Amino acid sequence: MWRKLFFVAAICGLSGIARAQSNDHMFTGAPAAKSFIDVDAHGFTINGKRTFLVSAGLEYARIPHELWKDRLLRLKRDGFNCVEIYTFWNFHEAQEGQFSFSGDHDLDAFLKLVKQLDMYCIARVGPYYCAEWDFGGYPHWLRFKPGMVARTADTTFVKYVDRFFDKLLPIVAKNQIHKGGAVILVQLENEHPSSWGSYLANDYFKHLQQTALRLGVEVPYFFSGMHHGHDPAEDKKDLFDPKRPSPWFSSEYWSVWFDKYGSGQAESDVFGRRTWKIITRGGNGYNVYMAHGGTNFGYTNDDEDAASYDYGAALGQTGDLRPMYYQFKRNALFARSFESILENSHASHQFDDIAGEQELGITTRSSDAGDIISLDNNNAEESRVTYVNINDKAYPSAGKLVLDPMEILPLVHQFRLGNNVTVDWAITRILGVQKTGHTTTIVAYGKLGSYGDILFQVKGKVTLQNNAADFHVTGQQLALQLTYAAGKPNVYSFHAGDETIRIVALDTQLADRTWFINENGINAVVTGPAYLADIWKANGQLHITAEQPWYGTVAPSAHTWVYDDGGETTLNNGPLPTQFPNQLPLTADWIAHDATIPAAAGFNDKTWLASETPLQMGADGDTSAYAWYRVRKQLPAAGLYTVDISKGNGRYIAFLDGEKVAEGNASALSFTAKKGAHTLAIFATHDGRDKLVSYVGKLDLDVKGIAGTVLLHYGAIPMLSQWKFLAGGDSAQLPASYLHAVNYRAGKDAFDGHKGNGWFHTSIAAGADAIFFNSVDDNAVVYINGRKAGTQNGWGVPFSVAVPKDLKTDSIAIDVFVRNDDGRGGLDAKIKAVYKADQVLTGWRMRGGPGTFEAFTRTVPTPPKGSTTGTPIFYKTTFKLDGIPAGVHPMWRVTFKGLSHGFIWVNGHNLGRYPEVLPVDGLYIPECWLREGQNELVVFDEYGNSPAAVQIKAEQQASRAAYDISEATY
Template sequence: MCPLWTNKYIALVLACFLFAGAKAQVNDHIFPAAPAARPYIDFDKKGFLIHGRRTFIVSAGIEYARVPHQLWSDRLLRLRRAGFNCVEIYTFWNWHEPHEGQFDFKGDHDLDAFLKLVHRMDMYAIVRVGPYYCAEWDNGGYPLWLRFKPGVRVREPNAPFEKYAGRFFDRLIPIVAANQVNHGGSVILVQLENEHNLGWGTAMPNTYFTFLKDKAVSLGIQVPYFFSGLHHDSDPAGDRPSLDDPTRPNPWMSTEFWCVWYNGYGSTEKDARTYAYRTWKIIARGGNGYNYYMAHGGSNFGYTNNDEDAASYDYGAAVGQGGDLRPVYYAMKRAALFARSFQDILENSTAGAGGYRVSPAGRIRFADTLPPTVEAYTLNPGIRLDSCEGRILTLVHQGKEVTIVTYGDPGSRIRLDFSLPQGPLRIDTTVSTEPFTCGFPGVRVLVMNGDWADRTWVVGHDLVVGPRYVGRMTADSLETEDTLGAPVAPVWVYTEGAVRAWKAGAPTATPAVAHITPGPWEGADARSPLKTAPMSKASAVAAAQMASAPAPEQMGSDGDLTADAWYSTKVFAPSAGPYTLLVQGADRATAFLDGKPIDSFNIKDGQIPLVLGKGPHDLEIFTAHDGRDKLAGFLGPIDKADRKGLFGQALLVKGPPPFHELQGWRMVKATDMKQGPPKDMGEPYTIGQDAFDKKQGFGWFQVDLPDPAAPTIRLDFASVDENATVFINGRRVYRHEGWNEPFSVTIDHADTLARPVRLSVFVENYSNEGGIDKPVREGALSAPVLVTGWRMQGGTGLRPQWRPKARPAARATTRPTAQATAVPGTPCWWRTTFDASPDPALVWRIIPKGLGHGSIWVNGHHLGRYPEKIPVEGLFVPSCWLRNTQNELVVFDEDGRDARQVTIGLEAAASRNRILWQKP
């Protein structure tokens, strides 16, 4: 059996994605546009209308927060070239308000600039404003400071949460509103909240939803909007023969059509076939639009990743992390160009017999094993396409001429029947290995195979045939990309009534080496800031307050946003010997006793073994984490959700760890806990078992503790699903809310510990599986001493005061003296330089071979966290952050590993040749 917490996590992730259960499927409606916006964006049951024209929405999921702003234009153009006419974005709260009241909308955070760029690219935008996001993003997008605000309960009717979310909306929503399509901008739809357990579409089950709606509208949102999402799935059309629904007042739309997944890198031909089929099902069965999540994944720069990811968020997307185009890209392109070519049919059609979509503009017949057949479609006045046997990639109107691009397997038949004023006309031909044209006045038919179709691009009213990708194009020049090292293939440009072969320049040079060895390296131990750094007045006040606190504060309570923190205190041993410090912690930690590292330990066990001499000792603990949980499906207080660093009461006890796992649990279902723990112990219960059949329910979980050998006992709970109220011998001693969160209970009341000692836990489960997820440990403590006087400072520690690096005469082969005296396991800094071409078509990665956990910077830009958690070698370096020479590479390794094996590698499969063409 899988551990219950794992099942719960999977269930809530699926709830986050799969409509949050049946409730989300009930309502996939969209709030209509305000009257002022309806001439610009409107809908009916059959489809969307933008500027009064039937428009099929082919949307690409992309996060501006995961792409440097210098590359926004490049990534958007790649999506536009694939036929996308829209992008869908999140506006992560912690990306824009990392510190309370300090808003950032500049540079990489400039939402207004991004939305205006989308408009200049002749694309639309769907904006998901939160305040919750998911997206495998740190803390689900909640600012770290929010978890330390008293009384905050997220995603519920809660005045403190609404206060802070409302303040964020006060800054965010006016930017979105100013960029609405009715104000000359790109925004056509807005999503409030995201994948909420209770309300999707237009459902508003409580006043929290009313608050979001009223706030958005009061701040100027006039385009259509909805809650949480519409039809999130990896196969949105599923097995339904039709997506038409006469009871639904709006079109069918999928705002998250998942392609590949966030634990993968790259895509295969099999993926392309899978997602092509699922996309064609949407088009064929009456869908009016879809958004691929993700079409371009990008990177988790800085500390933005959640605990499932590291630096890469490639997602196996159509456009790779380095801008490369995958097989799914070309599959998406074929479907997108077709849907947009015949959007006046698809956005105003009904299902007809024989697999038809029928519209006043024409008919399209779909079949799973055959290309769609277009019938009775008017191309130009007096020219109608009566039928087409063979796939149509796209239609391009070029002045008075229409070019129809058709494709199929070599040797397959292409037949088109037309009605002209002078009578019927048929074109009947066979696909060859090379493209060719045929037709008649007013219509040009371009016939090609599938590979050439992938090499065909619509640029304005021109068709470019030949390259793997077309970038910028002017009247006289054209930039293309092809496989790295491939010979330059010819390029033809089809304009009205003409086709020309353009003249190629030399391709960009392939780098001479695929791996660069940097050096020489400088290294230095990371020094604890708690002893060596002068404190500001504010920090001194905070430290004084913390010194009188009974427990260490969780990481982030000082406002630091990194994934690291240092803790220090003093411990006193009345006699020499072994001791155990009992303190809760998360992820990873390194402890130093009187300046020297102690033996390894697992901080998640909550036990740090110490060997102390008699008297006082200095204890320092460096803690680090790999990203915070995205809090999928989480409602309620987040102050204790996925805490990092050290937290909870710290006790020093004499001797080795005293804990053992409790056995012999029994369980009784209940309706509430008003009557207190029952005398009946109930039926046997196994830890990790679902006690509620995946439904809401309550129950008592009980066990008799071994006869304590000491007057104080401590109970360590790793996770209870969902809420737990703890009783000892009928007395309530502790209340905990939330699942998959560790907590401890210390009991030292003599009357409470009257023998026998019975532990009763009342568990409240509100969704999916429930019970006690992980083992509960009990320890009898003899004369425990409360350890206080804790100081904490977030961050990596003091960075070395390195001077600017001079150009090295030779590469170093030995470890620098500064690092040679370091104690193994001590967090450390490393620095070097390297040379690499900043050509945007080359994909460079920093390969952290030999390192443990940590972060990498190039020229001051934080690439993100390593090690990667997906099958990709190294951290992506955006070309816009590179210089031709003297690129500074800085590594912070939390485990104190040697950086001399680190290299810079060229990802050849993702890299491309760039070629500049001139018009003849």
């Protein structure tokens, strides 16, 4: 059944909370950091300059450290100047008191790499994270601290938080911007239900604040977050709030969603519009969550995901570029080019009548640095506008001005390019503006066959250069008429004093293939490649490594154009690979290793964790999704027995004396046994822990494996079913009749997600001593044969109600009144009868993990294709990686066709859980984990399904080819 605060209406918080209380307070930094990073109601100032913050959400924990630079560079190329990260607690302290900050866990190295790439970082340090990550980021061992209440000032909880922060925050602190690092903002906690706007009214938040300041956090910081949502600007026309000291910033601008793989042009159009709304209505920045989702390697997925956390993001799981990547680049480069306007602006109505078509919405942001006037075609059809009216003259001066369906087009007015040149009006789409020495390059774009204009105000002598005939000079006014050619730039330029202004006009497709570069001593605009991976100079030559998708919709350009202070250079592209592999062959037969050795009656389990009643998974420190349980029992008679697990959830396979006898959930483990002594072994697994969204309280919940009292019932356990539900009534008066009741299946929402109350009714045969309820949602009063037998306040708590001993009837009638306070509600699915004759199983031993592959010595035959053993098995084979043409970069996936549930390893690296929740065929193999020649592939399948159909295939749409571009005469 549901767990009320765990079901997801939004990524890491209930959408109602996010909308109603979406603007957390941002605290200004310490004086030491103020000249490096400062905030006010108008925006961000970084290193003394007004800066529009375009942040990309990604998690270093979901990316192998060898690929950190690749993913960061792709985001930098996309126009992002900042990244946002979570520092998952259980990623750095998986075992109590043992901290890991090296390799994939090397936060310091990651932050230094962000700085090396000249980007900023927002560090979200927790201690709670959400993020569809295992247990919301809490370490498993934390759940075993008696009485501890998480996310409060509980002394035990803050003791362990402080110990973690003592290790974590000094790393963050030394990488702050005023210390020469990348960190400009810190988030303490995350979407805490009581902190949206009331942070320091709570001792817990005061403690987090004091701890962070004590450990050296000096940059601005905030608590729960700001303006989370898929469309954070909503329908507001002005996001600026003069009553708040904080800039308008969305710390989680949700792009697609965690249940999606891939995205296309439709998503690009939707999120492009939503981003323009932020930019043109007074927003000061945004963090796209996720800009790159990555992968849940190992056992890090929560119960809503498997391995892929693609998120439908602009930058795909494998690093592939989706249409939204190029749309976000248009948004980002524009916002950063005109940040001097956007970061200090106010709403204006000066240009409300500028459009020739009054159906367009008009929004203006004005500041001392200029104006941005946005035309909004909030329509499912192209706009019918033919011009904008500037000084009683219609523009464009040729052709029409047409907006796409739902397009927002920002026009620029009175923007100063230098001492001698000001853009009076730009009636065109502008990708960005870049200054290279004494040359300023404006990149404009539009549809083929359309026109645009840029009007300049100039001082001093003007000398026209490229395409002089398209300029018109009137005194100190300079008008340029733009056209956009197919597949090649149109370049216009002029001199004014010691300044050169260059305008590069491109069609929309070529604009997407344009890159603003400032690295390795090169300051340039580069047009042509689908992706520019690297650029450098050597021996007087310019070298570029570019990428092209294997099967992209846009053919690669024959040329690449470079624009810098020296002028324009046209380069010839190197040859592009033409042969692309589809599959890697397996080079050995599968070897099957038996994983059920711990089920044998004579297995030595003396080193396992011992307890009277079984302990939930993780009690021995294991962090995997598996555990073995063993218990010995003398059975008094032959017959059918049922294991009754009162606490725990997941899947179970039961073995009696080494032989499989049952599988299922906690209420379905029945088997036939002879009288005498037996060893019962249970293999337990789960598909991920709940992320505990918006939860405050004790962490001993969402129990995995087996815990609490386990009964052995002789015969089948009567589960209560065939319920009737009657809405309304009150707890003091049993319904006179259930004539108008509806059939109800326990575990379903009876209240359609709304507050309400009602009666539930069923009956069973007499003889039971108690009725066990796994949970009611939210509060219940239980009647047995018309007598009030018990109450329960609060959801998520198992409880039992005794059956009165003096019942004289042949059946037991159960009536349950439930009051649902909010959201979903009703009865949990696990409702059963309990009997005195049930035996308590005691003397348990447990060990976490599926076992170590190398430790197994007993092999079993590999099942033929399509068959299964029904028991857990390791499978092993090898595959060969060679003969891949130079420059060809396949994105390989291991398919799981024919398998059941489990995990896959390549060369010892755990690729994560299968089957995928998302519609993707196979688990992604990071290229850095492969090696030339022989590679090892290991599959752990929980039910021993044959791996005969498993393949290693290239994901065609995500793979790419690299090629070189160079020019000796550069």
